[in-house]
Amino acid sequence: MNIISFPSRAEWPQLLARPVQSTQQIEAVVAPILAQVREQGDAALIELAQKFDKTDLSQSGLEVSRAELDAAEEQLSDELKAAIRQAYQNIRLFHERQKQPVEKIETMPGVVCWRRSVGIEKVGLYIPGGTAPLFSTVLMLGVPAQLAGCREVVLCTPSNHPAIYFAARLVGVTKVFRVGGAQAIAAMAYGTESIPQVYKIFGPGNQYVTAAKMLVAKEGVAIDMPAGPSEVAVYADDSAVPAFVAADLLSQAEHGADSQVLLVSTSKKLVELVNLALPTQLSKLPREALATKALENSKAILVESQADAIELLNAYAAEHLILSVDNAEAVAEQITNAGSIFLGNYTPESAGDYASGTNHTLPTNGFARAYSGVSLDSFVKKITVQQISPEGLQALGPVVEAMAEAESLDAHKRAVRLRLARLAEANPA
Amino acid sequence: MNIISFPSRAEWPQLLARPVQSTQQIEAVVAPILAQVREQGDAALIELAQKFDKTDLSQSGLEVSRAELDAAEEQLSDELKAAIRQAYQNIRLFHERQKQPVEKIETMPGVVCWRRSVGIEKVGLYIPGGTAPLFSTVLMLGVPAQLAGCREVVLCTPSNHPAIYFAARLVGVTKVFRVGGAQAIAAMAYGTESIPQVYKIFGPGNQYVTAAKMLVAKEGVAIDMPAGPSEVAVYADDSAVPAFVAADLLSQAEHGADSQVLLVSTSKKLVELVNLALPTQLSKLPREALATKALENSKAILVESQADAIELLNAYAAEHLILSVDNAEAVAEQITNAGSIFLGNYTPESAGDYASGTNHTLPTNGFARAYSGVSLDSFVKKITVQQISPEGLQALGPVVEAMAEAESLDAHKRAVRLRLARLAEANPA
Numbered sequence: 079m080n081i082i083s084f085p086s087r088a089e090w091p092q093l094l095a096r097p098v099q100s101t102q103q104i105e106a107v108v109a110p111i112l113a114q115v116r117e118q119g120d121a122a123l124i125e126l127a128q129k130f131d132k133t134d135l136s137q138s139g140l141e142v143s144r145a146e147l148d149a150a151e152e153q154l155s156d157e158l159k160a161a162i163r164q165a166y167q168n169i170r171l172f173h174e175r176q177k178q179p180v181e182k183i184e185t186m187p188g189v190v191c192w193r194r195s196v197g198i199e200k201v202g203l204y205i206p207g208g209t210a211p212l213f214s215t216v217l218m219l220g221v222p223a224q225l226a227g228c229r230e231v232v233l234c235t236p237s238n239h240p241a242i243y244f245a246a247r248l249v250g251v252t253k254v255f256r257v258g259g260a261q262a263i264a265a266m267a268y269g270t271e272s273i274p275q276v277y278k279i280f281g282p283g284n285q286y287v288t289a290a291k292m293l294v295a296k297e298g299v300a301i302d303m304p305a306g307p308s309e310v311a312v313y314a315d316d317s318a319v320p321a322f323v324a325a326d327l328l329s330q331a332e333h334g335a336d337s338q339v340l341l342v343s344t345s346k347k348l349v350e351l352v353n354l355a356l357p358t359q360l361s362k363l364p365r366e367a368l369a370t371k372a373l374e375n376s377k378a379i380l381v382e383s384q385a386d387a388i389e390l391l392n393a394y395a396a397e398h399l400i401l402s403v404d405n406a407e408a409v410a411e412q413i414t415n416a417g418s419i420f421l422g423n424y425t426p427e428s429a430g431d432y433a434s435g436t437n438h439t440l441p442t443n444g445f446a447r448a449y450s451g452v453s454l455d456s457f458v459k460k461i462t463v464q465q466i467s468p469e470g471l472q473a474l475g476p477v478v479e480a481m482a483e484a485e486s487l488d489a490h491k492r493a494v495r496l497r498l499a500r501l502a503e504a505n506p507a
Numbered sequence: 508m509n510i511i512s513f514p515s516r517a518e519w520p521q522l523l524a525r526p527v528q529s530t531q532q533i534e535a536v537v538a539p540i541l542a543q544v545r546e547q548g549d550a551a552l553i554e555l556a557q558k559f560d561k562t563d564l565s566q567s568g569l570e571v572s573r574a575e576l577d578a579a580e581e582q583l584s585d586e587l588k589a590a591i592r593q594a595y596q597n598i599r600l601f602h603e604r605q606k607q608p609v610e611k612i613e614t615m616p617g618v619v620c621w622r623r624s625v626g627i628e629k630v631g632l633y634i635p636g637g638t639a640p641l642f643s644t645v646l647m648l649g650v651p652a653q654l655a656g657c658r659e660v661v662l663c664t665p666s667n668h669p670a671i672y673f674a675a676r677l678v679g680v681t682k683v684f685r686v687g688g689a690q691a692i693a694a695m696a697y698g699t700e701s702i703p704q705v706y707k708i709f710g711p712g713n714q715y716v717t718a719a720k721m722l723v724a725k726e727g728v729a730i731d732m733p734a735g736p737s738e739v740a741v742y743a744d745d746s747a748v749p750a751f752v753a754a755d756l757l758s759q760a761e762h763g764a765d766s767q768v769l770l771v772s773t774s775k776k777l778v779e780l781v782n783l784a785l786p787t788q789l790s791k792l793p794r795e796a797l798a799t800k801a802l803e804n805s806k807a808i809l810v811e812s813q814a815d816a817i818e819l820l821n822a823y824a825a826e827h828l829i830l831s832v833d834n835a836e837a838v839a840e841q842i843t844n845a846g847s848i849f850l851g852n853y854t855p856e857s858a859g860d861y862a863s864g865t866n867h868t869l870p871t872n873g874f875a876r877a878y879s880g881v882s883l884d885s886f887v888k889k890i891t892v893q894q895i896s897p898e899g900l901q902a903l904g905p906v907v908e909a910m911a912e913a914e915s916l917d918a919h920k921r922a923v924r925l926r927l928a929r930l931a932e933a934n935p936a
Contacts, residue, residue, distance in 0.1 A: 161909035168614040168903075175612050176622075183604050185597040185864035193605075196843050198877050210914045241913055277877035292725050298733050300877035319929070325922040332918040364917050410892055414625050421894040424930075426922040429895055432910045433903055435614035436891040448627050448706035448729035450889040460879040462865040463839055465850040466858055474597075474862055480590035481861045484670055485639045488793050489761040493754040493855040500748070501853075 079327075079341065079353055079373060083380040093377060094394045096306060096338060096443050104289045108260045111286075112293060115264035120271045126261045131236060135256065140272045142243065142254040150243035158241065162213065165433035166248055169221045172435030176454040177225070188470020195458040197226035198300075200274060202266030203233045203251070204281035207258055211239035212282070214431065218438050218452065219280045220249025226457035230274055234262035259283075263290035267299045278302070280439070280452065302452055306443030309338030310427055311396035311416075313387050313409070318402035319423050320351035324359050326400055326427055327352070331372035332365040338442075339376035340394065342387050349378045388412050395446040398427050417446045468501050508756075508770065508782055508802060512809040522806065523823045525735060525767060525872050530718055537689045537718045544693035549700045555690045560665060564685065569701045571672065571683040579672035587670065591642065594862035595677055598650045601864030605883040606654070617899020624887040626655035627729075629703055631695030632662045632680070633710035636687055640668035641711070643860065647867050647881065648709045648731075649678025655886035659703055663691035688712075692719035696728045707731075709868070709881065731881055735872030738767030739856060740825035740845075742816050742838070747831035748852050749780035753788050755829055755856055756781070760801035761794040767871075768805035769823065771816050778807045817841050824875040827856050846875045897930050 085093055114122040123140060127133045151159070182192045203219045205212050216233070223231045233251045235242055236258025246254055255273055257265055263283075269275025278300035279291060288305045295301045310330035314323050327339050343349050356373065363369055381387045388409060391399060395415035403409055406421040413419060417440030418430055430436045439452035466474065475494045482490035514522055543551040552569060556562045580588070611621045632648045634641050645662070652660045662680045664671055665687025675683055684702055686694055692712075698704030707729035708720060717734045724730045739759035743752050756768050772778050785802065792798055810816045817838060820828060824844035832838055835850040842848060846869030847859055859865045868881035895903065904923045911919035 158909050158913050161906040164906045165910060168618070171614045172612055172620050175610060178607070181604060183601055183864070185600045189597070189858070189863050191601050191864045193882075194839075199843060210916055212914065214910055214914060296721050296725055298872065298874060300874075304727050321925055322922070322929075325918065325925050329916070329918040329922045332916060359918075359921065362921070364915070369918065407894070410623075413890065414628060415888075416890050418891040419893070421892065424897050424900045424926055425893055425895040426900075426907075426926065428907050428911060428919040428922045429618070429900070429903060430891070430893055431907075431919060433906045434618050434893050434895065435612070435620045436893055441888075443727065445727060445729075446888065446890075448888065450887075451891060453622075453889060455884065455889075458879075459844075459875065459877065460882060460884075461842065461845050461875075462847040462859070462880060463850065464848070464854055464859055464863050464865055465836070466854040466863065468853050471853045471855075471858070474858060477590040477593045477862045478855075478857050478860075480587050481594060481643055482857060484587050485641065485643060486793070487639055487758070487761060489754065489758040489788075489798065490857040490860060492788065492791070493751070493758045493857045496750055496754050497853055497855065500750075 079356070079376050079378045081349060081353070081378045081380065084382060085379065090390060090393055093379065097336065099285070099306070101289055104285050105293065108286055108289045108293060111260045112264045112290060115261050115270065116268045123257050123261055123265060123270060126259070127257070130259060138256065140255050140257060142256055147243045147247050147254060150240035150247070153240035154244055159244065161433070162217070162241065162245060162248065165214070166217055166221065168433055168435035169217055170225065173222045173225055173454045186470060186473055188467035189464070189474050191462065191464045193460045193462050195460055197228045197458050198278050199228065200230040200232070200276040201228045201457060202276035202279045203231065204262055204279065204283055204287060205233065205235040205237060205242060206283045206287065207236035211237050211242055213239065213241035213245040214438065215282060216242055216245035217249060220246065220251055222452065222454045222457045224250045225454055228457055230276070232266055232274055232276055234258065234266060260286045260290035263287055263294060267294035267297070280456070302439060302456060303441055303449045304443070304445055307336040307338055308333045309340070309396055309442055310398040310400065311340040311342060311391055311394055312400040312402060313342045313391060314348050314402040315343060315404060316345050316348055317404040318348060320348060321355045322423055322426070323352045323402060324355035327356070327376070328359055328363065328369055329426070329428055330398070331369035331376070332363060335368055335371035337372040339372060340396065341378040342381060342390060343378070344381055344383060344387060346380060349380060353378070384409070391416070395444045397440045397442045397446065400427060415447050417441050417451050471497055472501060508785070508805050508807045510778060510782070510807045510809065513811060514808065519819060519822055522808065523819070526765065528714070528735070533714050533718045534722060537715055537722060540689045541693040541719060541722060544690050544699065545697045552686050552690055552694060552699060555688070556686070559688060567685065569684050569686060571685055576672045576676050576683060579669035579676070582669040583673055588673065591646070591670065591674060591677065594643070595646055595650065597862055597864035598646055599654065602651045602654055602883045615899060615902055617896035618893070618903050620891065620893045622889045622891050624889055626657045626887055627707050628657065629659040629661070629705040630657045630886060631705035631708045632660065633691055633708065633712055633716060634662065634664040634666060634671060635712045635716065636665035640666050640671055642668065642670035642674040643867065644711060645671055645674035646678060649675065649680055651881065651883045651886045653679045654883055657886055659705065661695055661703055661705055663687065663695060689715045689719035692716060692723060696723035696726070709885070731868060731885060732870055732878045733872070733874055736765040736767055737762045738769070738825055738871055739827040739829065740769040740771060740820055740823055741829040741831060742771045742820060743777050743831040744772060744833060745774050745777055746833040747777060749777060750784045751852055751855070752781045752831060753784035756785070756805070757788055757792065757798055758855070758857055759827070760798040760805065761792060764797055764800035766801040768801060769825065770807040771810060771819060772807070773810055773812060773816060775809060778809060782807070813838070820845070824873045826869045826871045826875065829856060844876050846870050846880050900926055901930060
């Protein structure tokens with residue numbers, strides 16, 4: 079890691095900047111794919127799978143059959159199935175507690191307002207192919223969709239890994255399609271003969287998938303959040319175990335060469351010990367090459383004080399923030415920008431990535447300044463409802479009339495006036 | 508209104524379709540404005556105000572002074588100020604109850620997870636100029652920003668109406684700038700010498716403002732939601748007062764020629780009575796021309812049954828839905844797509860537009876299928892936090908290891924393995 083000692087505040091923005099991603103070129107590739115799927119539906123999906131993935135979907139069909147999904151269970155070890163079931167339970171428990179009961183609020187006598195949470199009727203989940211079969215993400219997106227009561231949960235994935243199918247069954251995904259890439263996003267955004275159109279699309283993907291999501295979002299299809307490379311910031315002091323810190327940094331670095339890894343400390347000694355631990359651990363990793371590349375771009379920043387560390391971490395707004403410091407919980411209270419926070423020596427990021435119960439779909443790239451990670455809220459709409467009694471309108475009406483008049487919206491005023499006049503007729507003073 | 512009697516389901520999509528807005532031309536106008544503000548900052552804002560609004564901001568300065576804001580109070584009637592204060596109180600009460608207490612959840616023994624709500628540090632509110640000074644929108648956006656504890660609340664508006672300044676003071680807006688149009692969105696998205704960069708932008712505007720918001724959203728700046736023309740659907744039966752229904756339809760129609768107005772009923776008699784009441788009421792409106800135009804495009808749809816009505820309303824996904832039917836609350840329970848619902852004869856949309864307490868920034872254009880209206884949630888991020896004890900990790904660790912291994916993420920597994928090994932060393936069995 080590159081060690082940067084006591085940088086001035088003026089240097090912070092450059093140190094904390096994420097690599098800028100030029101999206102124009104990728105969008106130029108993706109836009110015609112979206113248009114083709116919109117116009118040609120299933121035929122486009124079959125053609126594009128042949129072109130990009132050398133896969134012949136005309137034989138297998140787009141949809142994964144119930145029999146294929148059922149068969150997945152037999153292909154997994156009992157240990158893995160038990161692990162997935164335990165993770166499912168923990169994630170379910172944590173997200174279930176995010177349900178908010180309906181509460182009727184009388185803002186003035188006779189004026190009653192409330193909110194109803196209603197699951198988004200149709201949602202789409204995307205799970206990429208590639209080397210790592212992200213069945214954990216099926217749980218992270220599928221569990222809140224299930225709890226929200228989404229009626230149609232569509233999963234598009236080019237992977238046919240049995241753990242993905244098993245997880246899809248567990249969370250009650252209604253339809254699985256063997257479609258990947260930008261064309262899968264298009265299919266769910268616009269609908270095709272086989273794939274239902276959905277109202278919100280979730281899930282990770284490469285830069286083409288990400289660009290496709292941003293483009294359909296501009297057209298009004300909701301998406302989970304904008305995406306960038308995964309990242310971790312670790313704030314550690316002398317109470318941290320250097321080998322654990324090194325392991326956490328590496329578990330981020332192995333995601334890809336563009337992973338962002340940041341270590342912040344007030345202790346020169348800790349930074350040096352972590353740096354010593356890294357090469358040994360690195361050499362044991364199957365993904366050593368990827369992780370080495372990510373580490374080359376990573377930084378260890380020495381700061382003067384805990385106050386500086388907190389300020390720097392808030393400026394960075396990490397997706398994952400590990401606080402391996404003595405007073406971790408107190409520090410967490412002062413963090414204003416982060417996706418998810420992990421406290422102390424025995425809370426590795428991996429726990430939250432898989433099974434502790436929190437969601438692992440989190441804002442990267444500084445988006446934690448404005449965005450939350452995925453939660454039950456991401457799968458529901460909150461519809462406000464109000465009911466006003468005649469007496470309530472008699473009290474509230476004049477307020478509405480005065481404001482509508484001042485905004486020059488006369489019909490708004492009259493909608494109240496007419497009702498108050500009717501009430502006055504019915505009950506003359 | 509155009510009366511459509513018992514259309515077949517095949518006709519619904521066309522009947523319920525919103526006018527398609529071609530955004531390409533507008534984006535072509537807006538993109539260079541965004542680029543100019545990004546590059547030239549304040550100088551661009553001054554030049555563009557001169558060009559588009561014939562306003563010389565170099566004299567007045569961009570920021571509205573504290574003295575100007577303070578002076579607004581004296582220019583308003585006591586009645587209007589009292590009305591604004593009452594609306595403020597009701598909106599505050601309703602949004603305050605949306606706060607969620609921190610709840611620590613032990614998903615497994617020793618595995619504790621929770622969520623912290625933290626206000627987005629810097630938010631920007633946009634309030635358009637034009638004929639109607641939308642001080643009510645200042646309340647609707649400013650109150651939840653204030654409750655969320657957003658530290659910087661920037662308001663850009665080309666209007667200098669005292670009610671807007673008065674409302675801005677009331678909700679604790681930190682800075683007000685006399686900047687309008689797409690350039691105001693750019694200023695808040697990128698920051699200028701005078702205007703702070705914000706992380707999320709809220710508020711209504713014309714199609715240039717809307718296009719600017721969508722473009723900066725694609726760059727990662729959060730926005731409240733995509734926007735379209737305002738709309739109301741009224742579902743009425745013979746228990747509805749026709750004059751009230753007509754008044755509610757008109758209070759939507761007066762917003763603009765593109766306002767969407769829909770009446771749904773099982774009663775031919777009700778539709779005819781409403782149609783009779785419309786011309787009389789219309790003739791009394793100062794905005795008669797606008798409302799007449801909107802009504803020309805509006806529809807009254809007769810359906811066979813309440814079940815059909817509910818299905819049609821859910822397919823439409825109205826921004827505002829008025830249920831003037833006998834069993835309104837029961838019907839509301841079956842509504843899955845709507846921004847805000849108004850029950851019964853004495854709950855006009857105007858009440859929610861101004862002062863009952865619910866938010867009036869709501870999803871239009873069918874976006875209610877996936878989006879909620881603005882609420883306290885719109886101004887906070889929910890950061891997840893977790894703390895795992897050594898015992899907790901001993902129970903959860905093997906689950907994480909099994910899943911990480913199956914996803915071929917070896918470093919994720921090792922981050923757990925290392926810790927479990929350390930615990931085993933410390934406490935040999």
